[in-house]
Amino acid sequence: MFRVWVADRATGKESHITVEADDKHDAMTKVQDGNTLVADAVEVSEPASTPNDRLAVVIDGARRVLGRFGVDPSPTEIAGRASELLQQFEAVPSANDLAWAVLTDMGIRARSHGDLKDVFDAQARFLATEGRDHRDAQRRSYENELKHLAGSGVDRVEILANDGCAECARQNGERWAVQDALAQMPLPCSGCTNTGVYGSPHGFCRCCYVAVFDD
Ligand SMILES: [Zn+2]
Ligand SMILES: [Zn+2]
Numbered sequence: 001m002f003r004v005w006v007a008d009r010a011t012g013k014e015s016h017i018t019v020e021a022d023d024k025h026d027a028m029t030k031v032q033d034g035n036t037l038v039a040d041a042v043e044v045s046e047p048a049s050t051p052n053d054r055l056a057v058v059i060d061g062a063r064r065v066l067g068r069f070g071v072d073p074s075p076t077e078i079a080g081r082a083s084e085l086l087q088q089f090e091a092v093p094s095a096n097d098l099a100w101a102v103l104t105d106m107g108i109r110a111r112s113h114g115d116l117k118d119v120f121d122a123q124a125r126f127l128a129t130e131g132r133d134h135r136d137a138q139r140r141s142y143e144n145e146l147k148h149l150a151g152s153g154v155d156r157v158e159i160l161a162n163d164g165c166a167e168c169a170r171q172n173g174e175r176w177a178v179q180d181a182l183a184q185m186p187l188p189c190s191g192c193t194n195t196g197v198y199g200s201p202h203g204f205c206r207c208c209y210v211a212v213f214d215d
Contacts, residue, residue: 001057002027005039018044019061020095030061033068054092055082061095066102068129069122073102081105100126113148117141128200135188135202142187145209150178154211157181162206167191175212 002021007014021027027041059082066073081101085093093101103126107119120141127134149157161172168189176186192203 001044002041003044004028004031004041006031007037007039009035009037014039017060017064018057020057031064033064051086051092055086058082058092058095058098062098062102065095065099065126066122069125070118071103071106071122073106077105078102096130113144113151117144117148120144124204125198128198128202128204131199131201133202134198134200134204138188138205139185142185142209143182146178146182149209149211150182154178154213156212157209158212159186160208160210162208163192163194163197163204165189165192165194165203167193167203168205168207171207181209 001018002024003016003018004027005014005016017031019027019030021030021041024041024043028038032038059078062078062082063073078098082093082098085098085101103119103123107116107123110116110119118141120137124134124138124141127137146157155178157176157178159171159174159176161168171186171189174186181187187207187209188205189203189207192205194203194206195201197204197206
């Protein structure tokens with residue numbers, strides 16, 4: 001258990017966060033995101049001894065993990081899922097396992113292509129940060145985006161390349177009928193070489209579709 005001192009990059013407000021980590025470096029990495037400056041980490045003896053106390057720390061960690069991907073589940077939802085995992089595995093889950101379970105629930109619950117696009121996008125980024133293969137989740141995100149666009153009456157889209165990789169640049173400016181794009185899935189670019197996005201070991205295509213209204 002480590003106590004990490006952080007400051008909000010925008011406001012300068014300082015606080016500390018308690019995390020479970022293997023060592024000081026791991027602890028500092030775990031609390032890092034775009035808005036947070038990390039000053040120092042100090043190992044502290046585990047203050048929480050009962051499973052429910054430890055679960056509270058894990059819930060806090062999972063909320064932070066999900067917050068990085070723009071996901072903000074209700075306190076009731078995340079606490080309920082944490083208790084389920086605790087009972088199911090008879091062990092306190094890790095913050096990442098809890099965050100993943102919540103994301104999976106959201107995917108099952110999602111009723112619109114727009115919601116599914118967001119859930120799969122969060123899953124893709126989550127997988128990338130864990131050094132796992134994000135590409136299937138990313139493909140599903142683009143697929144749901146196209147279906148969402150089609151459902152909104154969009155017939156044609158243009159591809160915009162964002163990441164500067166040569167493979168992605170090849171399709172930049174291409175215009176596709178939405179139904180053709182759904183059949184052939186030009187995004188994510190299969191040969192993308194843009195590794196390291198969110199720590200991903202695989203190319204993480206940042207191309208996007210833009211609706212075309214006049215042509
Ligand atoms: Zn691309
Ligand atoms: Zn690329």
